[in-house]
Amino acid sequence: MRKMPAGRSARERESRQGCTPRQRPIALVELIITAALALSTVVAVTAVSIGIARAEVAGDVAKGASLPFAIALSIALLLTAMSGVTAIAVAAPWWRR
Numbered sequence: 001m002r003k004m005p006a007g008r009s010a011r012e013r014e015s016r017q018g019c020t021p022r023q024r025p026i027a028l029v030e031l032i033i034t035a036a037l038a039l040s041t042v043v044a045v046t047a048v049s050i051g052i053a054r055a056e057v058a059g060d061v062a063k064g065a066s067l068p069f070a071i072a073l074s075i076a077l078l079l080t081a082m083s084g085v086t087a088i089a090v091a092a093p094w095w096r097r
């Protein structure tokens with residue numbers, strides 16, 4: 001293995017090896033991720049809406065069979081509460097110790 005002369009600095013060695021590939025700005029990456037998250041949320045809401053329409057839950061509630069609606073509402077409220085707790089935990093400065 002060949003030794004580098006002692007007089008060369010690390011900067012000179014890096015410049016001889018070539019430039020590192022250009023990185024994308026963080027804001028652009030965050031924008032792409034946010035758009036992908038928004039699109040996936042729209043797709044999920046559409047799928048759930050179609051599922052509810054095909055299951056005729058609203059029609060069953062009108063007829064008096066409200067158990068499926070109560071179960072779905074309980075799960076929705078649980079998920080909403082979990083997302084609220086997550087948002088509070090992320091925003092709270094005392095959490096990041």
